Amino acid sequence: MNIWVIVCLPLGGLLIGYIYYWLGKAIEKGNNLVLEEYYQPNKTIPFKMAPLVLFGTVATHFFGGSAGREGTAIQMGAAIADQFSKILKRFHLDRKILLIMGISAGFASVFGTPLAGCIFALEVLVIRKINWKAIFPSLLVALVADIFCARGWQVPHTHYYITEIANYSIINLLWAVFAGVAFGFTAMVFSKSKVFFKNVFQKIKFAPLRPFMGGIVIALFVFSIGSTKYLGLGIPIIEAAFSSPLEPYDFAIKVLLTAFTLGAGFKGGEVTPLFFMGATLGNALFLFVPLPMSLLAGMGFVAVFAGATNTPLACMVMGMELFGVEGGVFIAIACVTAYFVSGQTSVYTSQNKSKLKHGLYAFLKLKKV
Structure with missing residues (x-):
């Protein structure tokens, strides 16, 4: 990256800020909006979340901001999937399952890890409680998204290697x-x-x-x-x-x-x-x-x-x-x-952490009979 590109980073930030100020107030919560709609459904996630977060992420990366890409994929996947909620409601498909499918597909396509994408979508939404009804559709869309991204679009994934394993002791x-x-x-x-x-x-x-x-x-x-x-x-x-x-x-x-x-x-x-x-x-x-x-x-x-x-x-x-x-x-x-x-913290502040993370604490906690 050319260090002089960073000179334009403030202007890139201003552009992102203005676009979200004019067009994206309803979706500025990003991943947290997806989580909140899963916990307490209010209204369909606006489709504009997908193009706006894509633009914002590309601009952030182009000008040198330190950010990732999975949030973009999750928001795009969830926003697109949620557009089908009214149509598929006729077939009694739970909207929550659609959101899980969107998250799973987005995650899997970005990292080339369909199994992890499937489990991540199930696990991230509610700690210590998994929506098992969604496991098959979550896996299915993760596999399809990975194949489509890697083979259909010919998008390569970075490979990392552990070259030496320690002895089990x-x-x-x-x-x-x-x-x-x-x-x-x-x-x-x-x-x-x-x-x-x-x-x-x-x-x-x-x-x-x-x-x-x-x-x-x-x-x-x-x-x-x-x-x-x-x-x-x-x-x-x-x-x-x-x-x-x-x-x-x-x-x-x-x-x-x-x-x-x-x-x-x-x-x-x-x-x-x-x-x-x-x-x-x-x-x-x-x-x-x-x-x-x-x-x-x-x-x-x-x-x-x-x-x-x-x-x-x-x-x-x-x-x-x-x-x-x-x-x-x-x-x-x-x-x-x-x-x-890591305690009760999360990069997703809206993540449901209502139950104790530490099962040992729950076991030791005295309850009145």
């Missing part, structure tokens, strides 16, 4: 738990930071000025460090995290920069930046954790995501889809640990 599994704690804490910090920056920018009453001012700060930061490595999706850095030592603070900068970008009102998702945070944190942990670098990077890749979205099952499956089943035990331990450590 009590010590190594305990190290995996330790790494999971670090991944979960990072997920919690990111979720809280995103809310913090959003609250800060809410003090600017005229909404289009929020991404404009945020773009100025980001541009100044980039010029001060003389590098664009932390902008955009950051895929080259993610790939490097599996094989080469990186700066141990890379993950922390990505946490703050992505939270700031999204909090300021730029559009895009959180997941690929979460992959960046997790892979680079795993790379940094290699300095003192006696597990292979690529394994730690792969564990972090999915575990930070698991902690930030409260979807440990989907992330376990995603890890195995992306990296193979050989490291499945370490991936599972990291995802489950990160899920618990």
Whole structure:
């Protein structure tokens, strides 16, 4: 990325802000609107969510904002699927199942992981409670979306490789738990930071000025460090995290920069930046954790995501889809640990967290008979 493109980031932010101010007030909640319509159906998600979020995300990436793309795919999938709710209601198809199908298709098509997409759509909506009636349609559309995207449109997906697996031993599994704690804490910090920056920018009453001012700060930061490595999706850095030592603070900068970008009102998702945070944190942990670098990077890749979205099952499956089943035990331990450590936080603030995440706490809680 040319560093001088960042000069235009404030103007890109102003453009995004104005378009959403004029046309997108009804859909500015983004992923949270999708979740709210699932929990408490109000009205059909406006179709304009799909083109507006696509434009906003492309503009954010073009000008160098630190954001992902899964949020775009989820919003597009849900908005398009919801347009069929009135038509298919005649066939007694639950609207909630349609929304799950939209989320599943969007996720699967972006990452090339149909099984994880299916489970993510089921798991992200209600913690510890899955709509099992939707499992077949969710899987079906995930597979179709993945095939259509990868083969129909010839869209390639980035491949990451865990080249070495640690021996199964009590010590190594305990190290995996330790790494999971670090991944979960990072997920919690990111979720809280995103809310913090959003609250800060809410003090600017005229909404289009929020991404404009945020773009100025980001541009100044980039010029001060003389590098664009932390902008955009950051895929080259993610790939490097599996094989080469990186700066141990890379993950922390990505946490703050992505939270700031999204909090300021730029559009895009959180997941690929979460992959960046997790892979680079795993790379940094290699300095003192006696597990292979690529394994730690792969564990972090999915575990930070698991902690930030409260979807440990989907992330376990995603890890195995992306990296193979050989490291499945370490991936599972990291995802489950990160899920618990991240607490009641989420990058999706409207996510239903009404039930205790920690089953142990529920077991120990005294109830009156």
